[in-house]
Amino acid sequence: MIRNPILPGFNPDPSICRVGEDYYIATSTFEWYPGVQIHHSRDLVNWTLVARPLNRATQLDMRGNPDSGGVWAPCLSHADGKFWLVFTDMKRIDVSFKDSHNYIVTCETIDGEWSDPWYVNSSGFDPSLFHDEDGRKWFMNMRWNHRGPGTGGNAAHAAFDGILLQEWSPEAGLFGPITNIYDGSPRGLTEAPHIFKRNGWYYLTVAEGGTGYGHAVTMARAKEITGPYETQPDGHLLCAADAPDHAIQRTGHGQYVETPDGQAYHTFLMGRPLPGRFCPLGRETGIERCVWGEDDWLYLEQGGMLAREALPGLADAEPAPTVASEHDFRDGLPPEFQWLRTPYPDRLFTTGPEGLTLFGRESLGSPFEQSLLARRQEHLVYSVETRLHSAPETYQHAAGLTAYYNAHKFHALALSCEADGGRALTILSCAGDWPDGAVTRYPEAPVAVPDGPVELRVAVDHAELQFFWRVPGGDWQPIGPVLSNAILSDEGGRGAHASFTGCFVGMFAFDLTGGGASAVFDRFVYAPKP
Template sequence: MTTASGPNRPATPDNPLIPGFHPDPSICRVGDDYYIAVSSFEYLPGIPLFHSRDLSDWTLIGHVAERPGQLDVGQVPTMGGAWAPTLRHHDGRFWCVVTDAMGRGSLIFTAERPEGPWSDGTVMRGVDGIDPDIAWDEDGTCYVTYSGLLLSGGVPTHLGIQQVRMDPETGQALQEPRSLWSGTGLMFPEAPHLYSIDGTWYLMIAEGGTERGHSVSIARSDRPDGPFEGCPANPVLSARSTDRPVQNTGHGDLVRTADGCWLMVMLGMRPRGMARAFSPMGRETFVTPVRWADGWPVVEPVRLAEPGPAVSRHEDFAAGVPGPEWVAVRRSPSEVVSSYGRPGALRLRADGSDMDSLRPVFLGVRQEHEEASFTAELDVSSGTGGLSLRMDELHHYDIEAGPGTVRARARVGPLSQSWELPRPGDASAVLLRISTGPVTFPSDGRGSLEHGGPDTVRLSVGTGDGWQELAALDGRYVSAEIAASFTGRVAGLYAADGTVNVRWFHYEGHDTKR
């Protein structure tokens, strides 16, 4: 049992807590250690796990799903895959429950240590829905509470918040699902979390949809299975109809800190553009303080920190397989990196796919800053490949090099446009860059629709004495709102033909003042 006592106003770490495409956070504290798990959708490895001891500096320590078969995302539709994990520690073990949407279904993973190895995943039987939560009462009874969104059978049907008693070892529900409190009547009640605090059971959910109407509401009961009464101040958190720089705040999870304070982690978005309509990095992880009054949580608005120093990371691939931040689409990175050619080079071998494919030969990292650049040196003497800024297979910007040619390409829904020029120089190595930066407004100071996007994406090739730009594209078409995507931008390397050796990759990023 946790308690609501303690200091009333905790210090808050800087936001975003975990930048870039890291949605649906669930937080767990074990002693002085904090852990966060987030959604990964069609990307592998799946379900990233972060660790911190000060709640400010977070390190990616691994993933729940790192082996074949733990998630069945190989052929899932876009937006399918690993949705909304709940991370908990109980009886000496770590537990992660998650929905493998359009894949295996709702799953229970366990591990002795958060770094893994995690179990293969037990399929829950009798749980038809998404966003599962797991909790235990004092006598050890396990409850799985979830959002009753039925994904099978054509048009989705929503049954509201549901709950079953569960045998967590076998995944078998021990009763028929029962309906619980499902919010204030806003659409899509989801992301339930059940807590026992000071002898009272709290049911916290998201409602209003994961777009601008997203919010957090809460109810309480003297029993884990209800009935629940809603908080008079619901929703206790929402940014809708405000000018706050962090929007779409919802899908929250509570944690009591080691010094007795309370915090809520949640997803949010940093929309940009003239109408603040486009979010390039999609849904990120944020945090805000919580205090208690009359037995209810009072949640402060989510505040965005002043920009920190610029970040620079260089990967020369000398150590072999790239680090855990590198992901592939619907297959593991080990399937994409076919072998190592010469020492210090990452080899990608084309297989007939391209960036329009569901399973491209692609290896990428998340964009984490509002202004970023991705640069790579590639040996294309035996193939064609390059860099891609990807939202999904229908929304991506690419720059690639092959024998004698450099090509920039924009894919936006059913439309595709490309720009070509002869490759500078005659060496096998070529430098390619994708950069995101401010929108350039007309000299007369007047904006227009064509200048209303969040940023400008520039696709360039190195010439030996500088950079030659092939295309400067509106960033709105690779943003979460245009792609209607649950993910965010992932940028990285791909092979379209033959074999491509990547000598190094460099990321630079910084945020801008509001």
């Protein structure tokens, strides 16, 4: 059985691609580096991370990008013997403007070295590439109207100014007329276009309603790729807006795929809210099985618009069991870890016989150069333990363990130096978006710790988070109060339309003197509970 989500934790905007009997899903990574996650499966049940293709400065440099900026909505396809990946690098997300630059990279193998990018345009975000049967390639993106009332014709949200279509080739770039092919359904906020062709129809899948609880997957079709497109009779393929008690919410932004024997599936992003309607695991990836009606429209296999938590897969397979993972970093950085924004990780960390060495850079939350190595929270209940070797010389040196959503939503247990020169632990907590959020210290009187290594622990149980510490071989001691894990979600702070990534847990170091003081971590254990 397939169990939704198929990609738990922060894995939004799933673009699915089949090559033979192999299935690949590309998801957005926003400000986390390297850019784009690509998972592989042969049964649609179990998925393995196989590539993060945007991994060098000539492809992607996000220093200075805002929280929830960076890599938006990749589109993965395969044609002409190679993979094609389209993506947006979003440089601004607030106020009226969206500075969104769209690129294409290619590679003959999914896990090879991807090309330097072709720049395509900047008229909007959520780009997509369709390879037609005659060999022509068509580029799409939604157009953003910063002025107010849009010309896309949809009063539900004037800034979302329709889906643009134009022919593209590697040699000529964009050429020919620009056609606004679809202005959306009455739900509005129409974005994330993908086209596929079946039985003489061009089918357009879009996301609508915003990425919160009004999200939806909408389909339209036309006989010519340039339109006119008619919207599906039921309004949407997937939408949970009218079912607030359903376990799977926020369904939208996905793509159609067909198996070699003609079975139909559609991916989507989703959220699993806890009481109070917050999703600490962020926007995850789900999939549903669909059927084609006699009217040549696509419908969910079970009817209605609500996604199931379990559905048939392609093989007699069950999801892999939940297990703990432990690393000492002597063999390099494990694949689940990422850092923020910069294409120059050698300035942030190194791995070797001693473990993971972080070089203190800018403060927690800096949008430029921040030494933070972390992995996704993938479970509602988990704990993380790490062992830290650090000798801070001033209160401007700090290193430790953090549960981190963004610059204004994090909790961190920091080992630093106090006025008497001794080492001490304190919690640095930021519980909301600027300007309402400010860093608070818990406890106000830092806890002195002896020389030598110190072990740090964070335990999360749904909406609650607690830090602990000990000297090696000692007993775990709680430090500070039970904190809100609900804050570390899309819904925390300014809400799901202002931040839409996910929570990470990992190690950090900062040195506000600019000296690059180092800290060593030689153990990291992520222990989830089903």
